[in-house]
Amino acid sequence: MGPARVTPYALTVDPGIGQLRAADHLLHTLAAELALPEDVFGCTHLVRGERPRVVLSFALPSEPLQRTAVERLTGLGHTVASGVPDRVGRAVLYPGAASLTGTMTVAELLSRSAIDRVTVLGTPERPAPGTPLATRDHVRPQWQDGALVLTAMPAMGGALVPFEVPDPTPCCADH
Structure with a gap:
């Protein structure tokens, strides 16, 4: 924490x-x-x-x-x-976690929860507040330097999704 x-x-x-x-x-x-x-x-x-x-x-x-x-x-x-x-x-x-369902803007995500900021994988800039974020009902931010940070990645249509997927495929699942 x-x-x-x-x-x-x-x-x-x-x-x-x-x-x-x-x-x-x-x-x-x-x-x-x-x-x-x-x-x-x-x-x-x-x-x-x-x-x-x-x-x-x-x-x-x-x-x-x-x-x-x-x-x-x-x-x-x-x-x-x-x-x-x-x-x-x-x-x-964390406070607000239960309200992070469906698609919302980055600004809505930040205002509804204890998450301090959103970063985008591979990009030095923060996303614009109006950028849509499809939560997939699975938002797992991490503590970084005393701040709760959600790492997201680009998705179709200019939206973002949390980097951590809700149901990851186990390594070597098809072997």
């Missing part, structure tokens, strides 16, 4: 998951089970090394909510640590 948005009430959950899609699903499930408010940030973080995996982090608005979350997550058998594992998490839960 970005340093500007990290609260002292952040925590990391290590469920031992190896896939982003499963981690996304677990983030949503845990947020629902814990009845977390919509202003919570929930991110995935890739852990490399001898045991590669995806860990989850939550930035919570208060100490009582953090304490309750730790108790409930530990009770569910999860390994929980305080803080976030790094500053470059991939945001799955």
